[in-house]
Amino acid sequence: MKKAIRWIIPLAIGLGTLASPAHAQDSKNEVLQVAQDLLDAIGKGDTAAFRSLFLPHAMIYTVREKDGQTVTASRSPFAATFRPGTVVKEEMKDHGVDVRVQGNMAQVWAPYNLWVNGTFSHCGVDVFTLLKTNEGWRIAALSYTIEKEGCEVP
Structure with a gap:
């Protein structure tokens, strides 16, 4: 019996400290909201709102196929205009x-469609990597694909 108590009590304490499903869902909603806030800032052309969602040393990465070659690029979100x-x-x-x-x-994997001036441009996948800071969730890295073929456009 003493042996059982030795591991039951720590197990019970450990289980009691796990995040509740409601808390986990709240965190997911918060993270998804940051991703949506970024898309909203892009749609409004709001550079200040866009930049405010990133950590100071964050990066943006892109990958696309061009002329049969894979092309990658990176830039700071703070250079974005x-x-x-x-x-x-x-x-x-x-x-x-x-x-x-x-x-x-946290990480968000989100397929997307993009239009420029009302004309469909491309689709792809956004991958947001976020870290929770004292100010809330911030984007540490954003990677996305740019795909011109195979897009499902509504």
Whole structure:
């Protein structure tokens, strides 16, 4: 009996400290909201709102196929500017979005479609890596594909 108590009590204490399913869902919703806030900032051309969602040393990475070659690029989100008169609308697709949270780290995998000035441009997948700071969830890295073929456009 003493042996059983030695491991039952620590187990019970450990289980009691696990995040509740409601808390886990709240974290997922918070993380997904940051991703949506970024898309909203892009749609409004709001550079200040866009930049405020990133950590100071965050990076943005892209990958696309061009002329049969894979082309990658990277840049700081703080170098991003929006062209006056250009309206960019990016929408997460209703299916395929996956949000994972582990403590103070999270990732969002989100298929998207993008339009420029009302004309469909491309689709792809956004992958947000976020870290929870004292100010809330912030984007540490954003990676996305740019795909011109095989897009499901509503």
